[in-house]
Amino acid sequence: MASKRILKELEDPPTSCSAILRGISDGLARGKKPDEMEKLVIDLLKAHMRHPQASEVNNKDIISHFVLRLVYCRSFELIV
Numbered sequence: 298m299a300s301k302r303i304l305k306e307l308e309d310p311p312t313s314c315s316a317i318l319r320g321i322s323d324g325l326a327r328g329k330k331p332d333e334m335e336k337l338v339i340d341l342l343k344a345h346m347r348h349p350q351a352s353e354v355n356n357k358d359i360i361s362h363f364v365l366r367l368v369y370c371r372s373f374e375l376i377v
Contacts, residue, residue, distance in 0.1 A: 314361035
């Protein structure tokens with residue numbers, strides 16, 4: 298039971314971060330203007346990184362950074 302909870306805690310933040318990055322990429326590909334991109338990013342952050350405790354938002358961001366780095370790195374040197 299505890300291992301499923303831990304796995305979910307490691308799985309959710311990178312999924313949220315990936316959704317944000319995909320949204321930003323889509324916005325840029327569609328040629329959105331800077332003010333439109335700013336609104337898009339704010340909306341994406343609200344939708345995917347929202348949490349009642351600000352420290353949890355930071356934790357999600359930190360976890361997603363390192364998990365995505367592990368997933369997308371191409372060599373061992375990039376991990377370290």
